[in-house]
Amino acid sequence: MTGRDYLKIWYRVQIAATLVILFMMIRNFELGRNIWLRLLWMVxxxxxxLGIELTPHLPPIVCRVNAWLQAIAQSVILTFAWGVITREMIVLLHMPSRGVVxxxxxxxxxxxxxxASVIGGQLHADWERFLFVLWMFWNVIYPYFNLPLDLINNPKLSALLTTGAVGAMGYFILITTVMRAWHLSWPGLKPHFSGDFNWWILLLLVVLFFVAALAPLFSGFKLPNHQRVFELTCTAFESGVGEETLFRFALMGVLFDALHNVQQRLPIALVTSAVLFGLxxxxxILLAGQSVPLTIYQALNATLVGLFLAVTYVYTGQLWLVMLMHFTSDWISFVTSNSSKIVGTLTSVDWLSLLLIAVVIIVLTIWMMFGQRRNVMERHVDRLTGKHQHFGFSIQY
Structure with missing residues (x-):
């Protein structure tokens, strides 16, 4: 049996168990009509x-419609059921909230x-995959919406949930699973450097990044209290792991696959992922309550940083490296400003600095598109789209 076979068994058991839990909730007539109807639709x-999953030889159109129905709704249902189970274990069974959570x-x-393996694996068109990874990001990253925080009497556990740190890890595992189902790539955790890989270029990329990332440390700041530092660290973790999983690992992998017959797929995918990251x-503006000018500045800066991280990711083939870079940059920025959002007032110096960063990153990106540097990146693109990799590992008894 392959790993996907085991995941299919797990999927069926998990859906059946979720159905039982939701059905038991429906039988609670004390629920309001709106909640009761929502539960009924979930069931x-x-x-x-589950019925379609257990029924063989169905028409392809039925399976395709069901795949999209489940892709849209099932992630929401699973998160809701997760919150319900957690809440009921604490409230009804009187189990300690810290251990349960x-x-x-x-x-x-x-x-x-x-x-991800069963439902996501049924999405074969690149546009379907593109929408799937975006939809799942917004559904998975913040699970606390389904769990009243007053039940969690531990500030660190609350921070892990509210900042998206837990969701980022769940999203990373989800995307890793679905990318394997699509025969695209592992997330590049093991180096595969060849003779034409230039370590001086890697050093240049790292130095350029940390020169910019460490700059706030020299502006003078007061370290927040321990709990606040923990919250900001969790937020930086969500950015580093969750956003890099989405914009570098998932979206770029799907874009590379979609553009496999396009000669300039590399620069197109790099720029597209960077622009989406900025957008x-x-x-x-809505989620953090930032002012429009500050948010526009942040979006432009994020686009440039996203382009730099995309180039670094493809040249090295290492997702962990750009995760670490993103986390470090955000952590320093958050801790030195005691905020996870941009605060203050923009000046002409800020815009000039942004212009300088833009020139450096754009020139660097163009330079990386030629010579052996391009060859290394193209080889990594092939690997990130599943070439020269083995899929379908099996366990024999």
Whole structure:
């Protein structure tokens, strides 16, 4: 049996168990009508999904429609059920909240893996995959919406959930699973450097990054209290792991695959992922309450940083490296400003600095598009789209 076979068994058991839990909740007539109807719809959708999963030889159109129905709804249902189970274990069974939440966080890390393999694996078109990884990011990254925080009497556990740190880890495992189902790539945790890889270029990339990242340390700051530092560290972890998983690992992998017949797929994918990364930060106008000028500045800066990280990722083939870079940069910025959002007033110096950064990164990117540097990157692109990799590992008894 292959790993996907085991995930399929896990998926069926997990959906059946979720159905039982939701059905038991429906029987609670004390629930309001709106909640009762929502639960009923969840049960119907999961029942359809489980029925189709257990029924062989169905028409392809039925399986395709079900795949999209489950892809849209099932992640929401699973997160809701996760919150319900956690809450009921604390409230009804009177189990210690710290232990329950800790165990449920560990389960949250792997909860979406079967769903990603079975449902995500049925999405074959690149545009479907593109939408899937985006949709799952917003559904998985913040699980605390389904769990009242007043039940968690531990500030560190609350911080892990509210900052998205737990969701980032769950999303990373989900994307790693679905990328294997799509026969694209592992996340590049093991170096595969060849003779034409230039270590001086890697050193240049690292030095350029840390020169910019360490700059706030020289502006003078007061270190926040321990709990605040922990919260900011968790937020930086969400950025480093969650956002790099989405924009570098998932989206670039899908883009490379979609553009496999396009000669200039490398620069197109690099720029596209960077622009999307920048555009995502515009949501801080609503989510973080930032002013429009500050958010536009942040989005432009994020686009440039995203381009730099994309170049670094493809040249090295190492996702952990850009995760570490992103985490470090955000952590220093957050801790020195005691905030995870941009504060203050923009000056002409800020815009001139942004212009200088833009020139450096754009020139660097163009330079990386030629010679042996381009050859190294193209080889890594091939690997990131599944070439020269082995899929379908099996366990024999």
């Amino acid at each position: 119907i959708i999961l029942a359809i999904g 800790s165990l449920m966080i560990l389960f949250y890390f792997v909860m979406y893996a079967p769903f 995502m930060h515009l949501s801080n």
